[in-house]
Amino acid sequence: MLRALSRCHAPVVRLLSPRTAVLVETVRGRKSRTDPIAKSKLGRIKTPPPVDPVEMVVLKERYTEYNLILRALRLEFKEQMLRKKYEEEVGSVAEERTKREAEEHRSLIALNDAENLRMCKIRAQRMQKEAEAAELKKREAAILRQQELESYIKEKERQILLLQEEAKDFITPDNLDQRIEEALDNPKNYNFAIDKEGRVVKRTAFQQ
Amino acid sequence: MYLIRSCMVFYKYFLLTYSLLSSTEYLSVMVHLSSFLLKKYHGGHVVIRLALGGATNRPFYRIVAAYNKWARDSKYIEQLGSYDPLPNIHNEKLVAFNYERIKYWIACGAHTTKPVAKLLGLAGFFPLHPMTITEAERRQKAALTEEVKMDRQEQVEQKEAL
Numbered sequence: 001m002l003r004a005l006s007r008c009h010a011p012v013v014r015l016l017s018p019r020t021a022v023l024v025e026t027v028r029g030r031k032s033r034t035d036p037i038a039k040s041k042l043g044r045i046k047t048p049p050p051v052d053p054v055e056m057v058v059l060k061e062r063y064t065e066y067n068l069i070l071r072a073l074r075l076e077f078k079e080q081m082l083r084k085k086y087e088e089e090v091g092s093v094a095e096e097r098t099k100r101e102a103e104e105h106r107s108l109i110a111l112n113d114a115e116n117l118r119m120c121k122i123r124a125q126r127m128q129k130e131a132e133a134a135e136l137k138k139r140e141a142a143i144l145r146q147q148e149l150e151s152y153i154k155e156k157e158r159q160i161l162l163l164q165e166e167a168k169d170f171i172t173p174d175n176l177d178q179r180i181e182e183a184l185d186n187p188k189n190y191n192f193a194i195d196k197e198g199r200v201v202k203r204t205a206f207q208q
Numbered sequence: 209m210y211l212i213r214s215c216m217v218f219y220k221y222f223l224l225t226y227s228l229l230s231s232t233e234y235l236s237v238m239v240h241l242s243s244f245l246l247k248k249y250h251g252g253h254v255v256i257r258l259a260l261g262g263a264t265n266r267p268f269y270r271i272v273a274a275y276n277k278w279a280r281d282s283k284y285i286e287q288l289g290s291y292d293p294l295p296n297i298h299n300e301k302l303v304a305f306n307y308e309r310i311k312y313w314i315a316c317g318a319h320t321t322k323p324v325a326k327l328l329g330l331a332g333f334f335p336l337h338p339m340t341i342t343e344a345e346r347r348q349k350a351a352l353t354e355e356v357k358m359d360r361q362e363q364v365e366q367k368e369a370l
Contacts, residue, residue: 055342062338069335074314081315 252277254318256310258291259284267293271305271324273313288313291327303327 087093171179193201252275259281262268271289278284289305296302310333314320320328328334 055345059338059342062341066335066338073334074317077311077315081312 250277254313254316255321256288256313256318256324257321258323269293273318303331305331305333307333
């Protein structure tokens with residue numbers, strides 16, 4: 001009787017084979033064309049709402065005027081928009097924009113060049129300073145090396161002289177016998193006594 | 209009618225999946241319906257209308273440019289203003305309009321709904337809507353008849369008192 005599926009929001013596939021439970025919303029009170037009329041409404045004749053003819057004429061006039069003005073407004077807006085678009089893309093606005101952008105580009109390039117020049121100067125100065133410092137360091141290193149060499153030579157000479165001095169007292173095969181004789185003649189006593197106060201006694205009991 | 213609409217939606221999905229098979233099996237060319245609105249196919253147009261928001265017993269409308277076929281409260285192209293139907297503490301109903309963008313959309317061929325047209329008429333952007341004038345006249349006439357009736361009732365009471 002009442003079509004329960006008169007307002008369903010589910011897609012077609014789910015309608016044809018509802019695998020889940022209730023998918024469909026039922027809306028109370030809506031009748032279709034084929035449903036019978038209710039008993040209370042059997043004698044009802046539907047009439048359109050009453051209209052005042054004078055008011056209707058006035059209203060129709062007002063509506064025609066209104067529609068005319070609206071149409072004019074619409075066309076006006078359309079023209080304005082087209083003009084604005086044209087100006088922006090082709091006309092004065094575009095020209096001004098290109099000019100402004102060129103100006104900006106030029107100024108930016110100039111700024112960049114100035115900056116580059118400044119950095120170049122600074123860099124040149126820095127390089128010069130570094131070169132001078134390196135030169136100085138090299139010279140100082142050379143001097144130091146020279147000094148080291150000289151001191152080394154001096155030290156070696158001193159050691160040679162010392163050795164030469166000592167070599168005079170060396171025991172050689174020539175004066176071997178002489179030295180043995182000498183040593184046997186002068187016995188040396190290395191023994192000594194010392195007490196807690198630190199008094200040293202070189203004369204000992206063992207003496208030849 | 210709703211059945212046909214859901215059928216169409218289903219058909220569109222079907223078309224997109226089916227095309228993947230057909231290009232290998234058959235030599236026919238399946239064109240992908242890639243544009244989102246497909247104006248020529250669906251035949252929609254842009255409208256400036258009121259989208260309802262707010263809470264229970266507290267409506268609030270956003271004046272919105274949307275395609276005709278989209279749901280009233282869902283996706284829109286651009287919001288162009290708002291309208292608060294409940295008067296505030298100073299007894300004012302606040303309306304906001306972005307005239308620049310409204311001009312743009314009307315230039316692009318958007319329609320306006322009746323309430324939006326009435327509001328714009330009251331704001332001065334459009335001419336006054338005929339129904340606004342007519343309703344005001346009706347109210348004035350009703351007020352006049354009420355006055356006359358009250359006067360007549362008073363006169364009758366005075367006569368009875370005498």
